[in-house]
Amino acid sequence: MQPRKLASFWLLAPVVLLMLGALYQLNSSSPDLETSAPATTETIRLTVSAAASLQTAMEALDPTFASAHPTIEVNYNFAASGTLQRQIEQGATVDLFISAAPKHMDALQGKNLILKDTRRNLLSNSLVLVVPQDSTLKIREFRQLTDPAVKRISLGEPRSVPAGQYGVEVFTNLGILPQLKPKFVYGNSVRNVLSTVESGNADAGIVYATDAQISAQVTTVTTAPADLHTPIVYPIAVMAASVHPEAAQIYSKFLTSKAAQNVFSQYGFSPSE
The missing domain is CATH 3.40.190.10 (Periplasmic binding protein-like II)
Structure with a gap:
């Protein structure tokens, strides 16, 4: 090799080594970039069985809850409280139950169909x-x-x-x-x-x-x-067979919040004492 060509080789060698090193670091860092990417969040579909008299007020609350909890989708089943009670007793998949009378909730509680320590009185009516x-x-x-x-x-x-x-x-x-x-x-x-x-x-x-x-x-x-008449009280509770008990408790807590109670009052309900 001639002296001039040899000198050029030694001048370019560090540049080539730096390029190879950079390529190596880029390739070795790729797996880390993939694992740090956010995972896709699945939507939780919550089933709420509620007394028919609650329908208008609860549907009015949907946008507020959806904004605060976009990954929880609430699906309602509105009917007479006794009908909803029987559906739950017969094995219907329900996460949260709101009755227009304590007796229907009492019946479910007596059969251990309610998740412990989740029952509370939500509203009252006339x-x-x-x-x-x-x-x-x-x-x-x-x-x-x-x-x-x-x-x-x-x-x-x-x-x-x-x-x-x-x-x-x-x-x-x-x-x-x-x-x-x-x-x-x-x-x-x-x-x-x-x-x-x-x-x-x-x-x-x-x-x-x-x-x-x-x-x-x-x-x-x-x-x-x-x-x-007997006091008109609406008890709420998470069901023992709930597929999403944590999400159900989040929704239950939301319904007792000041914002939700203000909406209920606009529709004529009163907070339960």
């Missing part, structure tokens, strides 16, 4: 007498339902619809239940009762104040005195 908005009947209080002019009274089926159960208590304590029974038109949920009155297929109906509030097609005649 019971009202409603008539169609265009009614010509001069009904002003519950005792007037005995009037022969009142032919049909819509009431939730007492064994499965808590509002119906509370209504029977009111009529019993007023001493007018036997006179009213022949007039009853039973509904399978409190919203079904409301629809029956709205359509004019009943002269009057017994619903929650929260249901009457969302309807422009009924008029609230009077509110049942609290001492005429």
Whole structure:
């Protein structure tokens, strides 16, 4: 090799070595870059069975919860509390249950179907007498339902619809239940009762104040005195068979938050004492 070519080789050698070293470091660092990449977060689908009277308020809360917990998708099953209770007893996959009466939650708790230490009282409500908005009947209080002019009274089926159960208590304590029974038109949920009155297929109906509030097609005649019926309380609990108990508790805690309670109050609910 000539002296000039030899000198050029030795001048280029360090550059070549630096390039080879850089390539080696880049290749060796690639696995670390791959392992540090964020994993894809899967959506948790939560099943919530809730009393029919809660539907409008809970659906209004969806955007707030979704914004705070984007990986938790809440799927609702709204129906009469007794119906939901039976579904859970028969093995339905439910993460969280909200009843419109303690007795349905008590039944599940007695069968160890509730996750320990997750039960709490969420809300309270009141019971009202409603008539169609265009009614010509001069009904002003519950005792007037005995009037022969009142032919049909819509009431939730007492064994499965808590509002119906509370209504029977009111009529019993007023001493007018036997006179009213022949007039009853039973509904399978409190919203079904409301629809029956709205359509004019009943002269009057017994619903929650929260249901009457969302309807422009009924008029609230009077509110049942609290001492005429069992306190209307909505208990909430995570189910023992919940597929996502942690997410269910997150949602349960959200419903008791100040922000959620403010929304519930807008729909006529009160915090449970």
